[in-house]
Amino acid sequence: MADLLPRSVQVDDLLLGPGTPYSITKILGGGKPDADVGDRPRPREDGSVFGRDRLQGRLLSLEATIDTDSYLAAQAAWAELSVVWDAKRVRDMPGAVMALRVRQFDGATRVVFGRPGRITPADEELLNLGRLDVVMDFRCIDNKCYADVETTNAISIIPPSSGGLRSPLTDPLTTFGRGEGVGVLEVGGDVEAWLVSLITGPITGPVVDVPLLWKASLDYQLYATENILIDPQPWSRSVRKNGFANMRGKLTPDSPYLSEMLILPGAHEVLLRGIDPTGTASLVTTHRDAFLTL
Secondary structure, three states: OOOOOOOEEEEOOEEEOOOOOEEEEEEEOOOOOOEEOOOEEOOOOOOEEOOOOEEOOOEEEEEEEEEOOOHHHHHHHHHHHHHHHHOHHHHOOOOOOEEEEEEOOOOOEEEEEEEEEEEEEOOHHHHHHOEEEEEEEEEEOOOOEEEOOOEEEEEEOEOOOOOOOOOOOOOOOOOOOOEEEEEEEEEOEOEOEEOEEEEEOOEEEEEEEEOOOEEEEEOOEEOOOOEEEEEOOOOOOEEEEOOOEEOHHHEOOOOOOHHHOEEOOEEEEEEEEEEOOOOOOEEEEEEOOEEOOO
16 A cells, blocks of 8 residues: 555545646535435424434545646556546446545545545546546545554453363353453544454354443354454445355344444453363454544
8 A cells, every 4th residue: 555645535446646647626415415414394483303313424625727838648547547547347236335535734644434535627628738626535435444454453362270160051061161251452543433343263252342332242153264254344244154144143142243343542451251171262343543534
């Protein structure tokens, strides 16, 4: 992943900004997006009763100039930009998104996820002079911007010091107690981040516990060659075994919805629990710090 220079944008593999034929002149849409409001009239009096307001995905608008020394160079740059904004790879696949990375001035690089939208050339006659002004939209999947780099944290399970049968006896019987592994992760940003959890076996009844926030349990036995990825991010929103099999139905009824697997900025303990007599099961968590501004 290339480091972006100030006032640069990357969509797919295409770079726009210093050192490219594309000069970014404006990046708009960093504010609060529109909301689907749940207001209703107040019965028999003035005013409204406020319900739940659901924010739409933000809409980024980029203004750029293709500035080259010839018609042929400008035409080639315009064609390359048009192919990327056509987004054939994602628009034929429900739920698929692309990443747009942006670095404004000397600030940090942020990334949003969504799909290219409208693209409009201002005056195509300028192509004859090797120049073209372009306005582009990018439809984001949510209202947040994210850190460019993911933060990971690895946790290994520790088996209990002793096992044995305990009363009351229930089926199935097991002579192994539940082990536990603990890790601490630091969450930056301004708002809640999504916590992605990769559990690797062997482990029976794995539990990912973020104390005081939520606890996700799986009614399943993972073998040593298997893993389950719980990914609540809006552009993924899935529970998969070995990257393929849908395991969402294995989440226990007391587990939160995927849309609720968020962690607040600050320091958090994360625990992995389950039955693993080998002591080799592990949990790797991943998150991106989240922000409301670019």
